[in-house]
Amino acid sequence: xxxxxxxxxxxxxxxxxxxxxxxxxxxxxxxxxxxxxxxxxxxxxxxxxxxxxxxxxxxxxxxxxxxxxxxxxxxxxxxxxxxxxxxxxxxxxxxxxxxxxxxxxxxxxxxxxxxxxxxxxxxxxxxxxxxxxxxxxxxxxxxxxxxxxxxxxxxxxxxxxxxxxxxxxxxxxxxxxxxxxxxxxxxxxxxxxxxxxxxxxxxxxxxxxxxxxxxxxxxxxxxxxxxxxxxxxxxxxxxxxxxxxxxxxxxxxxxxxxxxxxxxxxxxxxxxxxxxxxxxxxxxxxxxxxxxxxxxxxxxxxx
Amino acid sequence: xxxxxxxxxxxxxxxxxxxxxxxxxxxxxxxxxxxxxxxxxxxxxxxxxxxxxxxxxxxxxxxxxxxxxxxxxxxxxxxxxxxxxxxxxxxxxxxxxxxxxxxxxxxxxxxxxxxxxxxxxxxxxxxxxxxxxxxxxxxxxxxxxxxxxxxxxxxxxxxxxxxxxxxxxxxxxxxxxxxxxxxxxxxxxxxxxxxxxxxxxxxxxxxxxxxxxxxxxxxxxxxxxxxxxxxxxxxxxxxxxxxxxxxxxxxxxxxxxxxxxxxxxxxxxxxxxxxxxxxxxxxxxxxxxxxxxxxxxxxxxxxxxxxxxxxxxxxxxxxxxxxxxxxxxxxxxxxx
Numbered sequence: 001x002x003x004x005x006x007x008x009x010x011x012x013x014x015x016x017x018x019x020x021x022x023x024x025x026x027x028x029x030x031x032x033x034x035x036x037x038x039x040x041x042x043x044x045x046x047x048x049x050x051x052x053x054x055x056x057x058x059x060x061x062x063x064x065x066x067x068x069x070x071x072x073x074x075x076x077x078x079x080x081x082x083x084x085x086x087x088x089x090x091x092x093x094x095x096x097x098x099x100x101x102x103x104x105x106x107x108x109x110x111x112x113x114x115x116x117x118x119x120x121x122x123x124x125x126x127x128x129x130x131x132x133x134x135x136x137x138x139x140x141x142x143x144x145x146x147x148x149x150x151x152x153x154x155x156x157x158x159x160x161x162x163x164x165x166x167x168x169x170x171x172x173x174x175x176x177x178x179x180x181x182x183x184x185x186x187x188x189x190x191x192x193x194x195x196x197x198x199x200x201x202x203x204x205x206x207x208x209x210x211x212x213x214x215x216x217x218x219x220x221x222x223x224x225x226x227x228x229x230x231x232x233x234x235x236x237x238x239x240x241x242x243x244x245x246x247x248x249x250x251x252x253x254x255x256x257x258x259x260x261x262x263x264x265x266x267x268x269x270x271x272x273x274x275x276x277x278x279x280x281x282x283x284x285x286x287x288x289x290x291x292x293x294x295x296x297x298x299x300x301x302x303x
Numbered sequence: 304x305x306x307x308x309x310x311x312x313x314x315x316x317x318x319x320x321x322x323x324x325x326x327x328x329x330x331x332x333x334x335x336x337x338x339x340x341x342x343x344x345x346x347x348x349x350x351x352x353x354x355x356x357x358x359x360x361x362x363x364x365x366x367x368x369x370x371x372x373x374x375x376x377x378x379x380x381x382x383x384x385x386x387x388x389x390x391x392x393x394x395x396x397x398x399x400x401x402x403x404x405x406x407x408x409x410x411x412x413x414x415x416x417x418x419x420x421x422x423x424x425x426x427x428x429x430x431x432x433x434x435x436x437x438x439x440x441x442x443x444x445x446x447x448x449x450x451x452x453x454x455x456x457x458x459x460x461x462x463x464x465x466x467x468x469x470x471x472x473x474x475x476x477x478x479x480x481x482x483x484x485x486x487x488x489x490x491x492x493x494x495x496x497x498x499x500x501x502x503x504x505x506x507x508x509x510x511x512x513x514x515x516x517x518x519x520x521x522x523x524x525x526x527x528x529x530x531x532x533x534x535x536x537x538x539x540x541x542x543x544x545x546x547x548x549x550x551x552x553x554x555x556x557x558x559x560x561x562x563x564x565x566x567x568x569x570x571x572x573x574x575x576x577x578x579x580x581x582x583x584x585x586x587x588x589x590x591x592x593x594x595x596x597x598x599x600x601x602x603x604x605x606x607x608x609x610x611x612x613x614x615x616x617x618x619x620x621x622x623x624x625x626x627x628x629x630x631x632x633x634x635x636x637x638x639x
Contacts (some may be wrong), residue, residue, distance in 0.1 A: 024525045025425035029434060032418035035495035040441040043449030043456060046463045050452055060466060105331060108324050111306055122626055123332045127618045128339055130554040131572040132611030135579050136338045139604055147341065150357030179334045189633035212306050238445050241556055245576055262447050267561055272451045279447040286445055
């Protein structure tokens with residue numbers, strides 16, 4: 001009887017405590033929820049209004065139906081096709097060349113001695129401010145004084161026009177990503193959480209080097225790879241700074257990207273509605289790619 | 304060393320493999336460091352060495368004159384005439400960048416830490432899922448969708464239109480503020496970061512709930528739990544978040560370029576871009592007069608590299624401070 005009563009009391013106490021923690025949850029979450037509402041979700045809702053409006057500087061904005069989207073139709077506007085082709089080309093090139101390298105580096109780095117890992121970690125991930133990095137590379141590519149042409153000349157080879165050559169300019173924009181291993185940090189952190197015992201057990205069973213990578217390492221970092229792939233797709237489709245600073249969209253529109261076009265529409269021509277309409281189209285393209293990615297690259301691990 | 308078997312390490316083939324891996328890694332390190340080194344050595348070169356072709360790998364007569372020139376040039380106290388590439392001295396822009404990045408960090412880190420804790424330990428599992436999706440959902444949506452609306456919202460905060468509604472039954476307009484051309488235009492949208500919530504929740508999920516519940520039964524308040532239990536074990540994740548949010552705030556470029564038109568309030572990244580533009584954007588007819596005068600004064604790519612180096616220093620310092628924690632603080636589980 002007494003035990004039952006105590007149990008009931010403590011149950012009540014727990015209930016009350018639980019309700020209290022639920023309330024605390026909302027208090028703790030409030031600043032983030034407010035900020036996320038005002039600067040996260042509210043602008044997105046507004047975007048779907050702005051995209052159907054024509055912006056006037058003094059007069060009130062007027063609704064124009066699907067006009068902004070019609071303006072962007074490939075049949076009306078050849079730039080739309082161009083910017084999407086450039087952006088997808090950049091995304092494909094950068095994912096193909098730079099996505100796997102940090103993973104490989106992280107896996108190989110784990111083979112080193114602990115002391116070597118510590119030293120290499122510092123050297124590997126020494127950061128440069130992003131604008132500084134872009135400008136250094138622009139200097140490398142400079143046709144008159146740049147390092148790359150300098151190397152070609154001292155080797156007795158013909159010089160290249162780098163950023164002025166529309167055939168290789170996209171490759172030039174991707175190249176800096178090859179030796180920036182930022183994402184490697186996240187893979188290393190994940191790899192370190194794999195218990196050594198797994199590898200030791202595999203070793204006793206005579207599992208080879210490649211089999212260990214394939215059956216132990218990769219399944220563990222797969223969820224992170226899936227996430228990083230999504231972020232890389234989204235990030236590379238939003239490419240703006242590199243072409244804006246290095247090539248200003250040239251030569252002959254070869255590096256004119258979607259976000260660059262959005263930027264020009266909005267802040268050079270004050271066509272807010274059309275710019276937002278293009279941003280919404282970009283959003284749906286990204287969504288489509290993410291859905292495809294999730295279909296073929298499940299996050300679940302079945303080990 | 305998990306992949307290579309512990310037995311048989313002396314075998315020639317295995318030693319060859321280890322040697323190959325080591326050399327690949329060191330070559331990668333060298334490639335990664337080369338731009339940094341190039342930036343530094345170029346900034347030490349005097350003007351005439353910049354135009355040597357092919358460029359030299361180490362300055363023949365290194366000097367810090369360029370750094371001095373950069374500060375003088377921007378201040379407009381130039382001996383050789385009034386060249387003013389930048390309207391204000393460099394330290395004004397350094398200060399701007401520090402205020403913006405600092406403001407963002409001061410708001411973002413506590414906000415998202417509390418959210419991460421609430422998601423991991425306070426909400427019921429159903430609400431936790433819903434709020435979590437609310438918190439990270441915007442990660443999937445490209446920032447450009449909200450670019451123009453955010454700009455409009457900041458102009459008549461919090462209304463996205465020019466026409467401010469009237470408070471009912473009066474003819475007073477709702478209070479509204481124009482945050483454009485102020486530090487707030489950069490700080491306010493940076494108040495929250497979905498990626499931080501992801502990092503915090505991932506890490507707090509690893510702290511046993513029993514520990515928190517036990518403290519709660521002992522009568523500890525939630526803030527007490529955070530202070531006594533969560534913070535002492537979460538130093539790594541705080542380090543990671545500090546590093547990430549600092550470097551992303553410091554590197555912001557497009558947003559400040561849009562919302563800040565006042566030259567005095569621009570951050571360093573925008574100024575670096577403008578300086579670069581003035582220096583390298585040669586018109587088809589040759590060099591601009593501005594550029595010619597700059598180069599006559601001894602500032603060319605060396606000045607650009609000096610400014611780039613100055614911009615990179617804070618990110619680099621942050622990295623050195625937090626490097627140990629960066630390895631242990633990241634506990635992500637994908638978008639789950």
